[in-house]
Amino acid sequence: MILNATIIGQSIAFFVFVWFCMKYVWPPITSILEERQTKIAEGLEAADRAQRDLNLAQNKAAEELRDAKQQGAQLIEQANKRANQIVDEAKDKAREEGQRLIAGAQAEIEMELQRAKEDLRAQVAAIAVAGAEKILENTIDQAANEELMKKLASEL
């Protein structure tokens, strides 16, 4: 083996290529790799955050749904109660009205009855007077009988 200046030439070439690699090859590639690493890390973090947000939103939605259901149930209950109340009120009113009507009708009936009785009484008196007139013919003093007739009529 012959050792010669190739050693020196190779050493110079070596440092030139290492320098070139350090200046123009290594930095761009490693910066790209680092950039990608941070990108991936950010992506993963964002995914995590999105998952957390999703869970939160789901929980919130479930809660809202539960609230809404509860509220709905409450409203229905209230409505039912109110309906019952209204029905009861209506019933009461109807009953009252009916009673009032019945009372009115009874009062009217009473009045009619009274009037009929009055009429009847007057008619009976007239008939009695007429009957007595026919029996007694013209003997009876009209004025004296009037008193008698009234007394009779009031007794009926």
Place this chain on the structure above:
Amino acid sequence: MATSHETVETAQTAADYVGHHLGFLTFGQHADGSWGFAHSIDEAREMGFWAINVDSMLISVLLGIIFVAVFRFGIKNATSGKPSGFQNFLEIIVEFVQSNVKNSFYAKNELIGPLALTIFCWIFLMNTMDLVPVDWIPWLAQTVAGDSHLFFRAVPTADLNITLGFAISVFFLIIFYSIKIKGLGGFLGEFAFHPFGKWALPLNLILELPGFLAKPVSLALRLYGNFFAGELIFLVIALVGYWQLPLHFGWSVFHILVITLQAYLFMMLTIVYLNQAHTTH
């Protein structure tokens, strides 16, 4: 020499074939003072230290340029969104290197990542040249040069000069950062006062210094040995006639493992050594 090569055309021996494949295209000063390419391995040896293996350097620099060009091109339209196929491929490599650095290097240093990436990719590409059939690239070089006897070796990591270039550069970085982090005193103190305290200074030096100096040597020799041997076996396989096809396939498949493993090892050891340079014992 030239006459012997002409006869080789018809009756090339196995030793000639392998020997020719083990010669580098060395440029340097001839014994007579003129400059030019060596025409034989002996001539290359005579050129001494101030010569250069043009083939190794050429392929090495070419592959280095391919490495940075592919990465530059690949990240031109890169996004931090969903990566496309090629960007994905580059990112896998970078992430692989990055994770290794993260696991073995605990200090903070902007250089280590790109250094490890360059070492891994560049050495991997150099090693991969071993999978190209052994005669193709030399043949191409000979055709381009118009010289059928041109020496040309295609696997830079089978050249000890190249692997030593890597290892010495890393060694230089180890020393540089050791001194930068621990100070000259702290750096030298590690050899002098460990592991037995200052009263056993010579013993400490004997224990620590060889280990330290062995780092670049082992780095260079491990890589060189693997690929020199791998190439040699490819050359021998190329000599066995038709049976070379299944043998080539088998050895190539095995070599895919070696190629990746050696590139990875060189990168890992560099990271580990530099981590040691950054930490005090």
